[in-house]
Amino acid sequence: MPEPHFKGLEQYIRNATIKLYVNGLFTGTGFFISADGHVLTAYHCLGQQTEHIKLVTPFDGSVTAQLQTDKSPTEYDLAILKTSHQPSHYLPLARITREQLDKDNEVIAIGYPASHLPVNREAGSYKGYISRWRDDDRVELSDAVKGRGHSGGSVYHYASRRVVGVVTERYKEGVMVDSGLATRLDRLFEKWPELVDLNRETAQLWEQRLQALQRTDCKHPIVFAMLPPSEERAELWVALRQVFEEQWGCQVLTIQDRQYHDSTLGNLRAHLEQAAVFVAEVSEANPEVMFMLGAAQFALSQVPMVLLSRNPERLPPSLQGRGVVRYGGETTDWVTTLETQLSRIAPLQQVLTAPGREHFCSVTQLQGLVRLRLQENTWQRLQECYPTQEAWRLAHETRVAAVLGDQADLAGVVLKRVREGMP
Secondary structure: OOOOOHHHHHHHHHHOEEEEEEOOEEEEEEEEOOOOOEEEEEHHHHOOOOOOEEEEEOOOEEEEEEEOHHHOOHHHOEEEEEOOOOOOOOOOEOOOOHHHHHHOOEEEEEEOOOOOOOOOOOOEEEEEEEEEEOOOOEEEEEOOOOOOOOOOOEEEEOOOOEEEEEEEEEOOOOOOOOEEEEEEOHHHHHHOOOHHHHHHHHHHHHHHHHHHHHHOOOOOOEEEEEOOOOHHHHHHHHHHHHHHHHHOOOEEEOOOOOOOOOOHHHHHHHHHHHOOEEEEEOOOOOHHHHHHHHHHHHHOOOOOEEEEEOOHHHOOHHHOOOEEEEOOOOOOOHHHHHHHHHOOOHHHHHHHOOOOOOOEOOHHHHHHHHOOOOOHHHHHHHHHHOOEHHHHHOOOHHHHHHHHHHHHHHHHHHHHHHHHHOO
């Protein structure tokens, strides 16, 4: 089974991760483990006060939670909280064995270290490895435990595709840097037998999600764009596609282009998880755009965000510091205007020049290169089968012929013209 897209995988885990507040104070991290709102965290994050627990979720604001002592092996520093919230992101659990770790010990620990500081609002992702098996139901983590606030965070084991532990302790710097302990989950399954069936349901959905992440493992950057529909923005839209797709080899998608989920919110989240760049037109504060912008600011903290506006000076303080592009006025060359200003945004240029990235080849580009009459759905199939210039260079004529179907005799011509016409 191919590996899932790591960027999308990490983002999904981050979206299942919550901030834990007790009596109004930030105390640590937790994460959803079921569709009906169960949360797993470290018991010591609760202290002695278990009556006033609040969780801050990535998408849906804050919710209250109650400690379920009958399900929590507190003596092993694990706690189960229950909320009325129905999360769209939640993680499967698993027991881990010493033999599994001998084969592959790579993990990622996601949480909110140092989030008592205002500048650290989003969850952090820290790759490391399990360096030592212990006989006290814990394992030692190296390079993956960062500090205050990280306790209660998930430890995801890449090889088993499951969460196998909860961060419960950080070593002092004099002992070992960026290292600590995670509690394994054997005692949790023993304390709460019904978790086996609940976790089985979660795991089934998780496997489906991993398959979806494999399908979205794009080697070319995807630009998720939100522009309110209007005739006066038609030129802007054409110019945006010209710059990103035709000149820079990125794929531009809107929420209408792909339907990944039955609900609008679920579809939005799926788009955000695969985006390398987010672009939004914000001149008129369209409610739908503002909603998506808010979701993007929370979910895509590591992704370049570009704001298009006729009047950038009127943007609210909360949007200051983002990459802002002014458009409109008397210009008639929208493409040059956008390209010039977008080229000045350093985080965007880092995406465009990332090592190993490939260059998207759109249906429009294919049609211009091939110059043949093919059926409309054939163009789409060709683009999906060979989404980048690099993929076309590796294409085989027999496979192209299979995609062409009734027009298979044109495969050699199609392949020759595409390769000759590409940069």
